[in-house]
Amino acid sequence: MKxxxxxxxxxxxxxxxxxxxxxxxxxxxxxxxxxxFGPAMLSSAAGTRTExxxxxxxxxxxxxxxxxxVSACAPTGGPVSRAAYDALTEPLLAAAAAHPDAEAVVLSLxxxxxxxxxxxxxxxxxxxxxxxLGASVVLAASLDLHANVTDQMVRNADLMTxxxxxxxxxxYETGLRLCQLVERTLRGEILPRLHVARRAMLSxxxxxxxxxxxxxxxxxxxxRNCEHEVDAVQDISLLAGYYMGDxxxxxxxxxxIGNGGDxxxxxxxxxxxxxxxxxxxxxxxxxxxxxxxxARCREPATRPGPLILADYTDGPGGGGYGDATGLLLxxxxxxxxxxMVGPMYDPQTAREAIAAGVGGERExxxxxxxxxxxxxxxxxxxxxxxxxxxGRYVRTGPFKTGTPASLGxxxxxxxxxxxxxxxxTRMQAEERGQYRVLGIDVEQANVLALKGINHFRADLxxxxxxxxxxxxxxxHATDLRTLPYRNVRRPIxxxxx
Amino acid sequence: MKNTGTxxxxxxxxxxxxxxxxxxxxxPTTLTDFANQELLVGEQILAxxxxxxxxxxxxxxxxxxxxxxxxxxxxxxxxxSGPVTRATYEALLEPILRExxxxxxxxxxVISLxxxxxxxxxxxxxxxxxxxxxxxVGRxVVLAATLDLHANVTDEMVRHADLMTxxxxxxxxxxFETAMRLCGLVDRTLRREIRPTMHVARRAMIAxxxxxxxxxxxxxxxxxxxxxxxxxxxPGLLDIGVxxxxxxxxxxxxxxxxxxxxxxxxxxxxxxxxxxxxxxxxMRDVTxxxxxxxxxxxxxxxEPAAGAGPLLLAEYTDGPGGGGYGDATRLLExxxTARIPGTxxxxxxxxxxxxxxxxxxxxxxxxxxxGGRTDARFGGDPVRVEATVxxxxxxxxxxxxxxxxxxxxxxxxxARLDVDGVQVIVASYxxxxxxxxxxRILGIDPEGSNVIALKGINHFRADFxxxxxxxxxxxxxxxVASDLRVLPYKRVRRPVWPLDA
Numbered sequence: 001m002k003x004x005x006x007x008x009x010x011x012x013x014x015x016x017x018x019x020x021x022x023x024x025x026x027x028x029x030x031x032x033x034x035x036x037f038g039p040a041m042l043s044s045a046a047g048t049r050t051e052x053x054x055x056x057x058x059x060x061x062x063x064x065x066x067x068x069x070v071s072a073c074a075p076t077g078g079p080v081s082r083a084a085y086d087a088l089t090e091p092l093l094a095a096a097a098a099h100p101d102a103e104a105v106v107l108s109l110x111x112x113x114x115x116x117x118x119x120x121x122x123x124x125x126x127x128x129x130x131x132x133l134g135a136s137v138v139l140a141a142s143l144d145l146h147a148n149v150t151d152q153m154v155r156n157a158d159l160m161t162x163x164x165x166x167x168x169x170x171x172y173e174t175g176l177r178l179c180q181l182v183e184r185t186l187r188g189e190i191l192p193r194l195h196v197a198r199r200a201m202l203s204x205x206x207x208x209x210x211x212x213x214x215x216x217x218x219x220x221x222x223x224r225n226c227e228h229e230v231d232a233v234q235d236i237s238l239l240a241g242y243y244m245g246d247x248x249x250x251x252x253x254x255x256x257i258g259n260g261g262d263x264x265x266x267x268x269x270x271x272x273x274x275x276x277x278x279x280x281x282x283x284x285x286x287x288x289x290x291x292x293x294x295a296r297c298r299e300p301a302t303r304p305g306p307l308i309l310a311d312y313t314d315g316p317g318g319g320g321y322g323d324a325t326g327l328l329l330x331x332x333x334x335x336x337x338x339x340m341v342g343p344m345y346d347p348q349t350a351r352e353a354i355a356a357g358v359g360g361e362r363e364x365x366x367x368x369x370x371x372x373x374x375x376x377x378x379x380x381x382x383x384x385x386x387x388x389x390x391g392r393y394v395r396t397g398p399f400k401t402g403t404p405a406s407l408g409x410x411x412x413x414x415x416x417x418x419x420x421x422x423x424x425t426r427m428q429a430e431e432r433g434q435y436r437v438l439g440i441d442v443e444q445a446n447v448l449a450l451k452g453i454n455h456f457r458a459d460l461x462x463x464x465x466x467x468x469x470x471x472x473x474x475x476h477a478t479d480l481r482t483l484p485y486r487n488v489r490r491p492i493x494x495x496x497x
Numbered sequence: 498m499k500n501t502g503t504x505x506x507x508x509x510x511x512x513x514x515x516x517x518x519x520x521x522x523x524x525p526t527t528l529t530d531f532a533n534q535e536l537l538v539g540e541q542i543l544a545x546x547x548x549x550x551x552x553x554x555x556x557x558x559x560x561x562x563x564x565x566x567x568x569x570x571x572x573x574x575x576x577x578s579g580p581v582t583r584a585t586y587e588a589l590l591e592p593i594l595r596e597x598x599x600x601x602x603x604x605x606x607v608i609s610l611x612x613x614x615x616x617x618x619x620x621x622x623x624x625x626x627x628x629x630x631x632x633x634v635g636r637x638v639v640l641a642a643t644l645d646l647h648a649n650v651t652d653e654m655v656r657h658a659d660l661m662t663x664x665x666x667x668x669x670x671x672x673f674e675t676a677m678r679l680c681g682l683v684d685r686t687l688r689r690e691i692r693p694t695m696h697v698a699r700r701a702m703i704a705x706x707x708x709x710x711x712x713x714x715x716x717x718x719x720x721x722x723x724x725x726x727x728x729x730x731x732p733g734l735l736d737i738g739v740x741x742x743x744x745x746x747x748x749x750x751x752x753x754x755x756x757x758x759x760x761x762x763x764x765x766x767x768x769x770x771x772x773x774x775x776x777x778x779x780m781r782d783v784t785x786x787x788x789x790x791x792x793x794x795x796x797x798x799x800e801p802a803a804g805a806g807p808l809l810l811a812e813y814t815d816g817p818g819g820g821g822y823g824d825a826t827r828l829l830e831x832x833x834t835a836r837i838p839g840t841x842x843x844x845x846x847x848x849x850x851x852x853x854x855x856x857x858x859x860x861x862x863x864x865x866x867x868g869g870r871t872d873a874r875f876g877g878d879p880v881r882v883e884a885t886v887x888x889x890x891x892x893x894x895x896x897x898x899x900x901x902x903x904x905x906x907x908x909x910x911x912a913r914l915d916v917d918g919v920q921v922i923v924a925s926y927x928x929x930x931x932x933x934x935x936x937r938i939l940g941i942d943p944e945g946s947n948v949i950a951l952k953g954i955n956h957f958r959a960d961f962x963x964x965x966x967x968x969x970x971x972x973x974x975x976x977v978a979s980d981l982r983v984l985p986y987k988r989v990r991r992p993v994w995p996l997d998a
Contacts, residue, residue, distance in 0.1 A: 027528075028538040028571060028592035035536070037529040070529070087588030091529045351566065355506070408540065 005065040006186060009105045011092045012041070012052055012071040013125070016146060017114035018319030019246035020483055021078030021475060022371055023426075024116070027087060029074040037091060041071035051108035051142050054175025062183045067102065069095045075426075076319045085115045089125055096132040104138040104182050105129055108175065111147020111162070112242035119247040119487050123152025130156045138185050142178045144168065145208045146242040150249045154196045158185065160255060162237035164220055166208040167454055181234060181257065190234060195256040197269035201493040202251040202480060204280035208240030211457075215279040216240065219272060223254075226272075232262030238272065243480055244319055246487045252276050280493060287312055287471040287478050290330045296468050297336050297447050303465040306340070306448040308456075310429075310467055314375050314474030315453035317428035321345065322451045323367040324375025326472040328420065331449060332381070335417050338446030342421025343407055343434055345370070349422045353385045353411030360385045364413065366420060375474040383413040383420070387438045391423060397431035397459025405433075412438040428452055431459035506566040507687060510606045511542070511556045512593045514626065515574040517647060518615035519820025520747035521984055522579030522976060523872050525617070528588065530575040538592065542569035552609035552643050555676025563684050570596045572609070576927075577820040586616045590626050597633045605639040605683050606630055609676065612648020612663075613743035613751075620748040620988050624653025631657045641683045643675045646709045647743040649751035655697045659686065661756055663738035665721055667709040668900075668955055682735060682758065691735065691760040698770035702994040703752035704981060705781035709741030712958075716780040717741065720773055724755075727769045733760040734769060744981055745820055747988050753777050781994060788813055788972040788979045791831045797969050798837050798948045804966035807841075807946045809957075811930075811968055815876050815975030816954035818929040822846065823952045824868040825876020827973040832950055833882065833919055839947025843922025844908055844935060846871070850923040854886045854912035861886045865914065867923060875976040884914035884921065887940070892924060894934035898960025906932070913939040930957040933964075 015025060027035075036044055045052030052071060059066045069092045074080075096105070107125075115121040122141070129139055140159035143149070145166055153160065159181045163174050184190045206214040216238065223236035237255040254272040258265030288296070293309050301307070314324035322345035331339050349364050356362050361384040368377040391407030408424025421438055429450035435442040442448060443463050450456060453476070461467060471478055481495055490496060516526060528536075537545055546553035553572050560567035571592050597606060608630075616622040623642075631640055641660035644650070646667055654661065662679050664671055685691045707715040717739070724737040738756040755773040759766035789797075794810050802808070810832075815825035823846035832840055845868045857863060862885045869879040892908030909925030922939060930951035933943045943949060944964050951957060954977065962968060972979045982996055991997060 024595065026592045026595060027588040031532075031536055031538040031571075032541070035532055037532045040533070081588075081591055083584065083587035083591045086584035087528045087582075090527050090582060090584050094527070351506075406540070 005063050006104070007067060007099060007102045008059065008064045009067045009069060009092070009095050009099060009102045010055055011069045012073065012108035013088060014073040014108060014110040014144070015080055015113045016076040016110050016144065016242060016319070017079050017112065018076065018244040018475065019079060019114045020244065021319050023078040023321070025074050025077040025080045025084065027084045029077060030072045030084065030088065033075055034071060034073040036071045038068050042066065042068045045071070049172040051171045051175035054172040055106055055108070055179055058176050058179030062179070067095055067099055076317060078319070080113060080115045080121070082116045082118065085118070085121060093128060093132065096129055100133070102133065102137060103186055104140060105133065106179060106182060107141040109141045109143055111143040111149060111239070112245045114245050114247065120150045120152050123150045123156065126153055126156035138182055140178055140182045142174045143237065143239065145238070145240055147239050148241050148245045148247050148250045149196055149239055149253045149255055150247060154194045157194065159192050159257060160194065160237065161235050161257070162239055162255070165210045166216070167458070177235065190259045192234065193258045193261060193265065195258055195266045195269045196253055197273040198249060198251060198253045199273050199277040200491060201277055201280050202241070202243045202488060202495060204252045205238065205240040205276050206283050209284055212284055214284045215276065215282050219276060222272060222275070226268050230264050230268065232258045232260065232264055233268060234259055236268070236272070244476070246485050248487050248489050250488050251492070285469055287469045290327055290470060290472055293468045293470045294330055294334050297334065301465055305443060305463045305465040306445040308460060308464045308467045309447060309449040310452045310456070310469045311449060311472050311474065312453055312469045313471055313476045313478060315428055315451050315476055316426050317453045317455055318476040320451060320474045320476040321370040321374065322426045322428070323370050324472055324474040325366065325368040325379050326376040327449055327470055328367065329376060329379060331447070332415065332418055336447050337417050338444070339418045339449070340440060340442065340445040340447065341418060341449045343410065343423040343427060343429065344420060344451070345426040346422040347408065347424035350409050350411050350424050353413060353422065354388045354409055356385050358385050358388060366422065371475065375472050381415050383415040385411055386414050386419065387412040389437045391425065391437060393433040393437045395431055396433055407434060407437065410438065412440065429456040429460070431456070507564065508568060508600055508603050509560060509565045510568045510570055510593065510596055510600065510603060511553065511560070512570045512606070513553055513572040513574065513609035514589050515609060515611045516581055516614045517577040517611050517645065517743060517820065518580050518613065519577060519745040519976060520580060520615045521745065522820055524579040524822070526575060526578045526581045526585065528585050530578060531573045531585070531589070534575040535573055537572045539569060542572045546572065550673040552672045552676040555673040556607055556609070556680060559677050559680030563680065568596060568600060577818060579820070581614060581616045581622070583617045583619065586619070586622055590629070594629060594633055597630055603634060603638055604687055605641065606634060607641050607680060607683060609643045612644040612650060612740070613746050615746055615748070621651045621653055624651045624657065627654055627657040639683055639686050641679050643679050644738060644740065645669065646739070646741055648740045649742050649746045649748055650697055650740050650754045650756055651748060651750040652697070655695050655756065658695070660693050660758060661695065661738060662736050662758065663740050663756070665739070666711050667717070668959070678736065693735065694759050694762055694766065696757045696759065696767040696770045697754055698767070698774040699750065699752060699754045700774050700778045701992060702778060702781050703742065703989060704744045704995060705753045706739070706741040706777050707784050710785050713785040715785040716777065716783050720776050723776060724773055731765050731769055733763055734766060735760055737769065737773070739773065745977065745984070747986050749988050749990050751989055752993065786970050788970045791828055791971060791973050794828070794969050794971045795831050795835050799835060802947065802966060806944060806964045806966045807949045809961055809965045809968045810948060810950040811953045811957065811970050812950060812973050812975065813954055813970045814972055814977045814979055816929055816952050816977055817927050818954045818956055819977040821952065821975045821977045822871040822875065823927045823929070824871050825973055825975040826868040826880045827877040828950055828971055829868060829921065830877065830880050833880070833916055836917055836919065837948055838918065840950070841920045841936065841941055841946045841948070842950045844911065844924040844928065844930070844952070845922065846927040847923040848909065848925040851910050851912050851925050854914060854923065855889055855910055857886055859886050859889060867921060872976070876974040882916045884916045886912055887915045887920070888913040890938045892926065892938065894932065894938050896932045897934055898932040900931055900956050900959045908935060911939065913941065929953055932960050
């Protein structure tokens with residue numbers, strides 16, 4: 001018997017928004033990174049190891065008729081402007097109105113977006129879709145492992161599942177798994193119920209790291225075990241949360257998808273979050289003060305390769321501004337031979353250096369321009385221009401291998417023993433190619449101070465003699481008590497200890 | 498006086514927000530439409546527009562020559578359609594406002610506008626955006642705009658911009674020169690060689706200037722010739738923008754206008770503007786294109802061919818290039834009745850029939866309901882026919898005609914149907930007739946056809962006029978109405994010609 005294919009609306013709206021960053025994320029940020037509409041979003045996703053790649057493969061397997069709407073993603077940054085949010089969601093809401101016969105909506109979300117005046121945009125979006133499409137449509141979303149899962153999201157979605165790795169290498173599998181749950185729901189094989197559990201903690205699960213044995217890997221192992229042993233449990237997501245998101249429910253959560261009204265699911269969610277709570281202070285990465293980092297640099301090298309000073313709290317990958325100067329100031333004073341700093345976001349200095357030309361020497365005001373309150377203001381210094389570049393490179397490290405990227409117009413400055421790479425793109429350190437475009441052989445550096453949290457480790461950890469994670473006062477703060485939370489539920493660890 | 502600031506670089510923001518919006522179309526224009534045609538930000542603008550004959554190409558070239566430190570922000574455009582949604586407008590404008598607010602030492606903002614955008618609840622968006630940019634940058638930063646020749650220039654635009662200049666050709670082939678000219682004026686203003694003032698003149702008319710056509714020696718050509726003479730003759734007169742206006746907007750100040758840019762204050766500038774508008778008013782009903790009713794078109798098509806090549810029936814009033822829906826059926830219905838041998842109709846916008854034909858496959862014969870789905874008030878209902886599927890295509894083609902030669906385009910999934918010998922093309926994208934390849938991909942030989950009924954206003958002429966034995970422009974009730982009195986204007990000043998004639 002020939003049946004009409006099921007119509008499934010698909011969209012992707014992904015952003016991790018640092019609530020306290022003053023860099024508002026606009027349409028331009030999405031257009032620079034990922035912004036596609038209609039069929040174009042599917043054709044570009046086909047064959048990639050992304051959520052949309054997984055969703056398109058699943059749709060083919062289940063013979064769904066996909067209605068592609070919008071696919072938008074921007075690098076971690078400040079709150080998304082209301083204008084951008086409204087314009088990006090409009091095509092999806094219009095499709096929901098135009099296709100009342102859609103049986104499901106499959107969304108790829110981050111889960112930690114923050115919009116000006118709207119702390120829970122994912123909850124808002126799911127609710128608006130629910131209102132338009134009614135109770136019978138299956139509303140499903142994939143989430144980043146750093147999602148802040150809100151009650152509004154849980155109330156309106158039928159299905160949600162998240163990544164299980166950090167760095168996140170299982171986007172494709174997550175999209176596929178979600179669609180499998182959607183298909184089983186549409187066939188009436190399961191009657192999904194979402195159970196969420198949280199504790200009074202804003203941080204925990206070791207921020208979700210799964211590179212080595214950690215609270216997160218232990219929790220994941222237990223979760224897989226429960227899925228295996230308890231019939232009602234269909235899927236378990238462990239979410240480390242994103243503590244830079246100022247929403248009531250911010251922080252780690254456990255999300256269990258149960259079949260029907262089985263009591264065991266809520267109990268399992270509770271047990272897992274209790275474990276997470278008891279391990280909340282356990283971390284595989286420790287940050288050190290600037291002074292301690294400089295002291296480490298003075299210790300004799302026991303292995304070849306640079307000592308990496310990761311300026312964790314200013315890492316653009318976590319929403320940092322990438323131009324904090326506290327660590328640079330200390331390194332200029334320390335006079336350590338072979339010190340390399342950067343890339344540091346400073347388009348003005350890059351432009352001035354390019355205008356001065358290679359060999360030119362002049363006064364620069366380096367970095368610290370975005371918000372001197374976090375990590376130090378601009379440094380007035382005299383420097384010589386060693387090299388300039390358009391900043392373009394092709395990634396050769398393990399992260400997104402073979403794809404093009406760019407620092408934007410950029411320059412290498414020399415000031416005493418310190419060389420500084422200034423760039424026009426606010427970009428996290430991610431691989432050696434970023435240094436090669438300015439003629440730097442980073443393996444030969446003695447000390448490499450970079451703006452990085454996670455991704456740089458893939459390409460740079462193997463060549464380093466060590467990594468020191470530095471707390472330098474940037475906006476990606478590790479002492480959460482310095483942040484001006486307004487919406488988070490209180491009391492909560494570690495704010496109210 | 499010389500700029501004695503420490504930062505000698507001349508920082509100039511470049512942006513483009515361009516759309517011709519049919520105020521009465523039911524098709525809202527969203528971010529999807531811009532992203533599918535042109536939506537570039539930052540460095541992407543330099544990478545994709547440098548060395549092109551576009552406004553942005555001209556701005557980039559001028560900036561290089563003048564040594565500006567150019568800050569490209571956003572560049573967007575999409576095909577004429579209905580009102581832009583408010584959310585889309587705000588999202589497109591926001592990056593410009595933020596960049597303007599955060600750039601220290603900014604000297605100028607150069608923006609490429611159409612001038613006939615219409616936003617839900619905001620009939621004069623260009624006036625709005627120029628005001629909001631000026632509010633952010635202050636009056637010492639030069640705010641300059643290029644305009645399409647079909648701009649509806651409002652008082653609000655004139656009030657907040659320091660400089661505006663328009664295309665001088667239709668079809669528009671001088672985008673690059675327009676931007677270069679504007680940047681030259683900006684540069685002279687920044688050097689304090691000139692102190693520009695603007696003077697606008699209008700008459701009680703919302704149509705005229707032969708809709709700006711410059712292919713034949715009509716009213717527009719004569720007015721432009723006089724404008725160039727005035728630029729030479731009147732001391733201090735810097736530039737004259739002659740705007741034919743866009744009759745499908747719905748804003749108070751709409752219609753033909755002349756904008757004179759002068760150096761300092763001189764009554765001669767306003768006089769020049771008034772003089773040119775007097776010319777335009779005197780010739781307001783002179784047009785180089787005449788539309789005929791459907792019956793006349795059928796009669797002309799039925800006559801024995803007086804030459805080689807097809808007779809083109811250009812369904813002007815439904816042309817997507819002017820904001821038409823591209824699926825009006827009145828002419829189609831008449832041609833199906835007439836059954837003139839060798840008739841080709843299309844492409845009509847009809848994704849439903851296209852999908853249906855593709856699902857059935859070549860050779861299948863069934864009942865289709867063709868076209869008329871968007872808004873049956875304009876140009877007729879769906880036409881129910883029995884048809885055979887002759888050919889199918891994904892619709893992709895490479896333009897071989899003179900218009901954007903060598904670039905890629907697509908009709909979307911499409912089909913060729915045979916209805917009692919009449920070939921009808923149904924397509925999934927709402928696209929104007931523009932290139933013979935649109936027919937060849939479905940196995941139709943345009944040169945060998947007898948009658949081709951297409952949805953076109955202007956652009957198709959570049960590739961089709963040379964092979965046609967004639968062109969008949971047809972009034973078939975579409976939304977690009979030739980009788981403006983059928984349109985529900987709400988905001989235009991009254992009385993105005995031809996509404997109240």
